Amino acid sequence: MTYIAPIKDMLFVLEELADIAKTSTLPGLEDATLETAHAVLEEAAKFTSEIVAPLNFEGDKNPSAWQDGNVITTPGFREAFHQFAAGGWQGIVHPTEFGGQGLSKLIATPCTEMQNAANMSFALCSFLTDGAIEALLTAGSTELKERYLPKLISGEWTGTMNLTEPQAGSDLSLVSSRAVPGDDGTYAVFGTKIFITYGEHDMASNIVHLVLARTPDAPAGVKGISLFVVPKFLVNEDGSLGGRNDVRCLSIEHKLGIKASPTAVLQFGDNGGAVGYLVGEENRGLEYMFIMMNAARFAVGLQGIGVSDAAYQKAVTYAKERVQSRPVDGSSRQPVAIIHHPDVRRMLTTMRALTEGARALAYVAAAHLDYAHYAADSATRDSHRALYEFLVPIVKGWSTEMSLEVTSLSVQVHGGMGFIEETGAAQFYRDARILPIYEGTTAIQANDLVGRKTLRDGGATARVILEAVAKTLAELESIDAGEAGNACRAMHGRLKDGLKALTDAVHFVLDTNRHDPNAVAAGGVLYLKLAGVVLTGWQMARALVVAVRKRTGAPDFYGAKIATAHFFADYILPQAPALAASILSAKDGEASLALAEDDF
């Protein structure tokens, strides 16, 4: 078995840290209980480990291929996607009104993690389809919704997001694709889009492209971008498929990783214009895109967690099998499995601690989104939405950056074998490398965390979170730790230092941005990483508190939680003061930006 979903760990987070008992009291989520979660996770684990994971290595070896405008995906992908659709997995979180299962984000989240752990390339198809569904749910007309949503949600069709152009990557103000209105209410769409994930493939009968383009009289910049539906095959009134639309796949990219997922160059309108349907209102495309984007960014964070767990599992398996060298403490005269060597143990525990911390923070964020959607009163919805949106760039940025370290450590644990492609550890290292880049680089996430999430409300949301961390510190002080005393003391000390570091950084951002935005921007990514270290450490501290209360004393699940939290405290959290020192040092702007362009 190449990947086994850590259901017990996932349920622990759902129950103890994200409090699913409480989210399942929200109106509309009455069925989304812990029991439901357990059943859904069991099914998802079965599907991902039996059907999806076995295709992962094959997809890397035998990636999607382009021929005459068509893309042939890896053998097995098409059939697996049909099973995915038949299982209702595409619709898990989407409204029952359009055929979805209407479950909570909290239950959908571990399922998304599993899919990505099993096979990131495969999971990307449903990932992009989710984005298209979100966009239509947010801003689509009733007609667009009725025509497209049921087939997207059933998995019969798939979706894409068409943002990037050769000259417009992170900066969407440079988008130059055109959409010319016709007499019939449709638009003729022209332009070239690049980096379009699953922009062409053979896994579904139609592809629904969501495309950013400008109408003729649109203002310049981001305020003149509109969003259009451009289906690969036109859709008749009765929902049946019509003729081929004027969009062609010119090529697919030769990539470092996620090779099975085709990354397409799409050409719109070479034969008179692709037929497009406006989503919502003209010139509001970026706004709609940002709604999709928050969901997509959160999901990329889950990809980072998933690939980390897969890389961790592979390294653990190898470390238990590979026998090499006698133990350093002289406890055996024979070579032992390398998991007994302290440095291998440290690497594996680092991987585990980083992954568990990121998972916990992501699931807690998902619970906030459930409140934001389902809570009865708007004040509750708003406060939870603010917390969710604060956490999204951290979940995206931190979980993906840490996945680089975790997948790298997996290669390292494998030693020389890790460098051989047949071993499979290298694939995770290559696959993960896209995660801090797409759906907004880590710097873009940091800009978001600084600008929209920290500065815009004057630090109000940040303060709510800092106070919550302080509350956990108080719990750690008051708990009867018993044998876990050292773990609790270590966590209390390190988390307290971490809280101070993060608090200092929040104040620095708030105090400095107006007069020295460059200094804040120079430390933006470090601020995001600091938040990642401290807030995932906070979740580990919360897990520690639960485990201390529930432990039996014998080595067990809770004992492992205590040990992992202790490790996180001593080996990960010390990074926090170091990051804060760098962030705050930018005050004079000297070190960070003193080198002139010509000096490089």
Added chain:
Amino acid sequence: MTYIAPIKDMLFVLEELADIAKTSTLPGLEDATLETAHAVLEEAAKFTSEIVAPLNFEGDKNPSAWQDGNVITTPGFREAFHQFAAGGWQGIVHPTEFGGQGLSKLIATPCTEMQNAANMSFALCSFLTDGAIEALLTAGSTELKERYLPKLISGEWTGTMNLTEPQAGSDLSLVSSRAVPGDDGTYAVFGTKIFITYGEHDMASNIVHLVLARTPDAPAGVKGISLFVVPKFLVNEDGSLGGRNDVRCLSIEHKLGIKASPTAVLQFGDNGGAVGYLVGEENRGLEYMFIMMNAARFAVGLQGIGVSDAAYQKAVTYAKERVQSRPVDGSSRQPVAIIHHPDVRRMLTTMRALTEGARALAYVAAAHLDYAHYAADSATRDSHRALYEFLVPIVKGWSTEMSLEVTSLSVQVHGGMGFIEETGAAQFYRDARILPIYEGTTAIQANDLVGRKTLRDGGATARVILEAVAKTLAELESIDAGEAGNACRAMHGRLKDGLKALTDAVHFVLDTNRHDPNAVAAGGVLYLKLAGVVLTGWQMARALVVAVRKRTGAPDFYGAKIATAHFFADYILPQAPALAASILSAKDGEASLALAEDDF
């Protein structure tokens, strides 16, 4: 141009930090002056940028291929290697007695860096040949030396190191290849060796394998390993080539990176035994191998520095060309080249600072080796050898670990384009990943630093280095810093903290190892990284002192040195206390090793 050797930076280190004026007063190195260095580096820069670097991307796309036991290297490699040989580059550091140039290690070191920056796969061939030369120089009989050294040093033949077997990776005590003595003084060698770099290829007329194997009555473990020369083609009395020896290349590996360099599985003795010649004495193979190994490990450190510089240069070029987004400080209403964005600037400066620091430490180590070889009195030789050997695992471990970060940042600077293989940034990321693994993983380097380098002399060498750092701190205090006052203050504060952190860690290692070796081993890699951060930071501080004295005030070479050192102080050195905190936390052994095997 894909790579331009940073000659000015290199000469700065040779002159100001490694004090080439002084090493060139050593008996035998009178010609190895700064002027010689300048001339040699100019030639090396020309050769590597014009001949070697242009083959790098091609080697990745069109790697070495195996067919019927033969290996066909990338088109162009063979010709380039002949030019390399004709230029005398293989022999640069080797004795004139056997046709080498007899230059100092200090002058050879930047040349090695350049070769690896230009094309790591290509450079590996001469790298392994150097290892074979070292082994023969150290322990070979006069006959072996005369027969093999001139052709290896001229580059007519190449060499390999055959250590690893499927069951014997890091643990050479498990080596099971056999060498049976014959009546004529030769041995019949049998066994399978894996991961043999350039174990088979078409770039030279013969390959001289240095092979670890056991004689029939050898003791078990590492004390029963002997070293043999096993040439691909037998060599006649007159030096001409004879028949094919009984060694075959069974296959080559499909690797994550350094794809152009063939990594061979070699089978010895399937047809009665490969003819082998004992090097030195029986059962002393590991000892000889360790002499080669120190040189090889140092060279792997240079590979890390080289690939980092290449990745840095590529990122700088892209960042100056790619226009995207308006500046965050509102200084332009138009999108600007991304080098103007603070986070890109931070990434580029991080890459630059890490690379410069590692380069300086490596070159300083090379100078110690020159003293160890050439100093007139043995006390001087011994003290410098101790310093060199202390620094080798740090140069190897730190320079390679940091190369993972630098090559990853290069991908990140390129954004989505970084993930596309045609861009070339991904190749550095893949190539670099072997560096912390081969010639001893970072954990093996850490064991060496802890055991042979710190504990064995009771911390004496470590103390010499700590005192030297303190001396630089005193210089920083007394210098007239002028406009560089902030840089000097920042460096002084951070380096002082770093020195304390490293001092604490040295004491921890000395105090703890006897009663709790697992606690030391759990933090071994962190101890190595701490030494890397502090000692490369120390070199940056020394560079800062020089630059402050020589600066003109205008933006210039020395101004850039000051800014880079300032950045290193504020953005890299703060990691030191964090690393020390983790190392020292292992005191109770709880957090690092509390998870049981079954918990994973």
